[in-house]
Amino acid sequence: MPDSDRGRRAMLGMVASALSFSLMGVCVKQVGGRIPAAEVVLARAIVSVALSWWLLRRAGISPWGQRRWLLIWRGVIGTAALLCVYAALAALPLASATVLQYLYPPFTGLLAWLMLGERIGKRVVAAMALGWLGVLLVAQPGGSMALAWQPVLIAVAGALFTALAYVSVRSLGQSEHPLVIVFYFPLVALPLSLPLVALHPVLPTPMEVLWLLGVGLFTQLGQVYLTRSLMALPAARATAISYVQVLFAGGWGWLMFGEAIDAWTIAGAALVLAATLVSLSHRQRAR
Template sequence: MTGLNGLRMPLMAAGLMVAAGASFAAVNVAIQTATMKLGMPSSSVVFWQYAAALACALPWLVRRGLSGLATKQPGLHLLRVALAVAGVQLWGAGLASVPIWQAIALVMTSPFFVIIGAWLLLGERIGFARWAATLLGFAGAMIILEPWSDRFQLAALLPLGAAAFWAGASLLTKKLTAFEPADTVTIYLLLLLTPVNFGLALAEGFVMPQGIGIAAIAAAGVLTVVANYCLTLAYSRSDAAFIQPFDHLKLPLNVFFGWLAFQYAPSGPFWLGALTIVGASLYVMHDEKSRAPQRQTDTEEARA
């Protein structure tokens, strides 16, 4: 019975990771419906998406009170939000311009930007194998982008920009969660994102959603919360090394959802590029797992 219970938790975590990927895929369909199909400015869609997500998170804030906002790192929160704003705005603009399958494959290059950021900003040592995996991952992105063909459009670079800024936000998230609860880090993101997104929406020409747009944006906001909640639960129920490969299922899920909603069909080179990106990121994950014991030893020696 103990063995069964021990197996049940990782399987539940894997299911939650898949549920998070499916929820994010549905969010992308909702955003693309509002932007590409209904013609709403991407900045307005992003604002309404995160405003709806904040509305879902407000009960938590009311229950915790001001104590949930206690922080000793206000500067890091502001910098993280600035990077996140750039990421979500570029992502929304990308979904307004390119098919879901292309956008999601390109944003999966984020781990490679994290590696570069950790080298530049945190002074981490990056071995030859990691550099090779990073170059391979970006080579996969080039295969998907096909900058040498007539089909290439500059808007396809927007998801890559989103991946770069989200990588910076991820590095700061890692740093913040070493000192503060994950709930505090999350609520600060939503609280600060909303007014900044509102200002950007005003600058582009603020649009109120109507008709189907209301349903699409409401769904995007609710599913954003659902996806992040499933993601948090997944990491709380199993090791990251076990569940991280299930995160890559978001690629076929986005392809499937995009095909159902818009009849998008990826071209042949897409699959070669996508497999290259996934393979390189899986290697990075495996390398991170192998480094973890030595990193823990180094930390304990430093404390001693």
């Protein structure tokens, strides 16, 4: 496949990943008022382990990979990120939690440069700057949004862990199949979340079980699209494209939770969209 087609598919994959994760946020928000974050992570891990195992068997791929310690490390970091993200989604408005999560692209670009030696081009820097400005506008709609500092700090920690996980995926892409990387994430999350759930178990209702299944399903889809795209794109460019998740979150928040969308939110969303379009218009030069 030509590099241009491969890059285009990877970019579209990042958009699909963002949509899937935004739907995951809706499901988490539906149960977050009563079900602890660790229990949501456990439910997600159970669903994703089953789906990943089925996909690996169907593709005839060994699930255990080559760089197992790095795969486990990626799972540990990803689990920490999920705990923070789910806790923030439960405590904050959907759009606000998603916006704070999108502090991770600058972290990712910096870590990819420090750890992987990836060069950050001018167009990607411009896209990140536009997206960052859009995030700030959405975070302060009308200047009247007041967020509790505890969930805000949790969301920022989730952004940092997410950046570390993204960079590790980029490194693992050199040796591992995408489905193997996706499989290790819930495989590690399962034993890590069990002790936390045992401390404060909550029996979900039948409707909550459906929402928890939705968390697992949409997270699995998002992870598959994300992992494949990160293996084909530089980490900084991929995360700049994924800013479109803020748009999705704002739409779901308005439709399902009655979250107001004012001029500040619209302006921020426009900048986020501009960041995505700048990234999509990038054309790699032949050497």
